[in-house]
Amino acid sequence: YFAGHNGLIAAAYLQKAGLETVVLERRHVLGGAAVSEEIIPGFRFSRASYLLSLLRPHIYKDLQLQKHGLKVYMRDPHAFTPMLEEGVGGRPPRSLLLGSDSEKNMQEIGKFSEKDARAYPVFQSHLEKIARAISPLLDAPPVDVAAINEGSLRRRVAALKTLRPLLQCGMDAQVQYGIHLTAVLNCWFESEPLKATLATDAVIGAMVSPRSPGSGYVLLHHVMGELEKERGAWGYVEGGMGGVSDSIASSARAHGASIFTEKEVTQVLVNQDGCATGIVLKDGFEIHSKVVLSNATPHVTFGQLTPQVLLSYSVLLNCISQIDYTSPVTKINVAVDRLPNFLAAPNRSDSLPGPHHQCSIHINCESVDVLEKAYQECKHGRPSTRPMVEVCIPSVLDPTLAPSGCHVISIFSQFTPYWLEGGRAWTENDKEKYADSVFNWIECYAPGFRSTIVGKEVLAPPDLERIFGLTGGNIFHGAMSLDQLYLARPLPSVSSYRSPVKGLYLCGSGCHPGLSLNLNG
Structure with missing residues (x-):
């Protein structure tokens, strides 16, 4: 279900x-x-x-x-980071445009640092090596700890083989990406716009800053993606x-x-022997089955749908309640009647997109400090006054999404808390005020943006929970922190996708490997 x-x-x-x-x-x-x-x-x-x-x-x-x-x-290109600065000698402000062309990437990065331009391809090779080593973990269940400790020799050998990818990537990589991302990036680069652009992939969707321990792992998870045989695309x-x-x-x-x-499923049916036998719908209709798979979050599966009287294992319920579902995300969907016109890359016409329009456009990414400040404000219950904003315009490549000349824009923004300062719930006025702030920031980089808007939808963390069943508004079904990965996802006792209720299995992103579009188990 x-x-x-x-x-x-x-x-x-x-x-x-x-x-x-x-x-x-x-x-x-x-x-x-x-x-x-x-x-x-x-x-x-x-x-x-x-x-x-x-x-x-x-x-x-x-x-x-x-x-x-x-x-x-x-x-391709895939990332565009415009600067909020005065242009020099009548030229537009600087920007960073990254894609698959190594030569062009070096030219773009060279506008900020020649040293970083030389280091970037080496850094990419470094990430690729680690991603290749870890990637097999995404296609296999977590190691069977019980088999290692108590199984037959054959089961023990099979279980130990699943640890090979972790060993192959080496201790240096494990330590590096277990610490905070800023420390990793500082080892490679000196230019803040490049570091901030790379850092967005490490904090996207996560209630962490680039200086949070373990933030480097989510960056790895993103570069392990693959499209058309191109890793990280x-x-x-x-x-x-x-x-x-x-x-x-x-x-x-x-x-x-x-x-x-x-x-709508409202309950998992469990018989007297403690086995799942089907589900109950909201209208009371029962569907009986030998096996039940839940694609809901662990919190919904065990906390809302499984009969509590049968969950005598209070330790499990207590552990489930400790899973971190914190979300910093507010998604804003916007319809516009023409393309945004960025100061750093002026449009040739209102209707003709430039290469940068197809990218993830990173707003407020001049430095890692800007991202850190946005995170710190959210920690104290305040939506970021200068939020991290990722703008995507898919209709630039896909004309089926909007009327001719118009476009759809996805704005993925953070950091915004689930509960506002003082434990107050979001109101429509709060959402309008936050959206206005986001639009004002985009306006700084692309004057006239506000005048192009013909409609919008603002989804704060509680909306993401209510509409899509994402507990806490967390897009990953639980934080992708190091203490909630692999054998610990969602908990060590249920990391094999089997629940304590015989016949009830988990198959959502709350299980290993996490955020990916993947088959779990």
């Missing part, structure tokens, strides 16, 4: 293997956070998640997703991110799976 992308992938594989599978989704649309919705007439948005990279290549192939309609627009899905979910659902249906929307 819960037809997010991971649940759909699990259903497709199970049905393909010959098991009769039924998928139940609470909302009117499939995909969980990977959905496309026309929330403003004529404009189709990736309402929550908005970029594709972490869908594992073997899943793409096994489920024949291209055959089932998945089309991806590759972005990110793309736009035609028709929005719902195209991913729809193609997976189509593959599952082609193998015989039954998929239903507007069917």
Whole structure:
């Protein structure tokens, strides 16, 4: 139940293997956070998640997703960081534009530091080496600790083999990316715009700063993504991110799976022997099965849907309550009647996009200190007064999303708390005030931006929880901190995807490997 992308992938594989599978989704649309919705007439948005990279290549192939309609627009260049500064000698302000062309990358970085321009390709090779070593961990369940300690010789050997990727990447890498990212970046680079741009991938979606311990790991997780055999590449899905979910659902249906929307699961049925036997819908209708897979967060699965009287293991419930679901994210979906015109890269015309328009456009990324200050404000219950803002305009590459000449813009912003200062809940006025602040900052880099807006939607952390079932508004189903990864995701006792209730399994992003579009287990 819960037809997010991971649940759909699990259903497709199970049905393909010959098991009769039924998928139940609470909302009117499939995909969980990977959905496309026309929330403003004529404009189709990736309402929550908005970029594709972490869908594992073997899943793409096994489920024949291209055959089932998945089309991806590759972005190159992929990152644009404009500076908020006065241009010199009548020239525009500086900016940083990064893509797959190494020569161009070095030229761009050289505007800020020749030393960094030379170091960047070496740094990329360093990340690639570590990503290659760790990548197999994403396609395998966590090591079976019980097998190592108590299993047969054959089981022990098989379990130990799963540790090989960790050993191959070496202690230096494990230590480096276990400390805070700023320390890692300072070893390589001196220019603040480059460091801040790279740091965004380490803190995106996470209630951490570049100076938080372990922040380097999420950067690694992002470069382990792959599109069109290009590691670390990110793309736009035609028709929005719902195209991913729809193609997976189509593959599952082609193998015989039954998929239903507007069917809200309210309880997991458990018999007297403590075994899951099915589910109960909101209308009281029962569906019986031999196995139940939950694509909901561990908090929802165990705290809301599993009968508490049967969860006599209070230690598990207490541990579940300790999982960190903190979210710093407010997603703003905006419809505009023309492209933003950045001071650092002036438009040739209102309708003709430049290379930078297809990128993740990083606003307020002049330095790591700017990101740190934004984080510190949020820690004290205040939305950042100078937030970290990532602007994406998928309609530059995908004309199906907006009327001619118009565009859809995804604004992924942080840092914003779930509860405001004093424990106060968000109001519509609070959301309007925060959105105005974000728009004002974009206006500083692209004058006239506000006048192009024809509609918007503001989703603060509580909205992400209410609409998409993301506990705490956390886009990863739980923080990607080092204490909540691998054997500890979501807890050591349930890291094998099996729950203490026989026949009840977890298959969402709250399990290893975490944030990726992946089949878990």
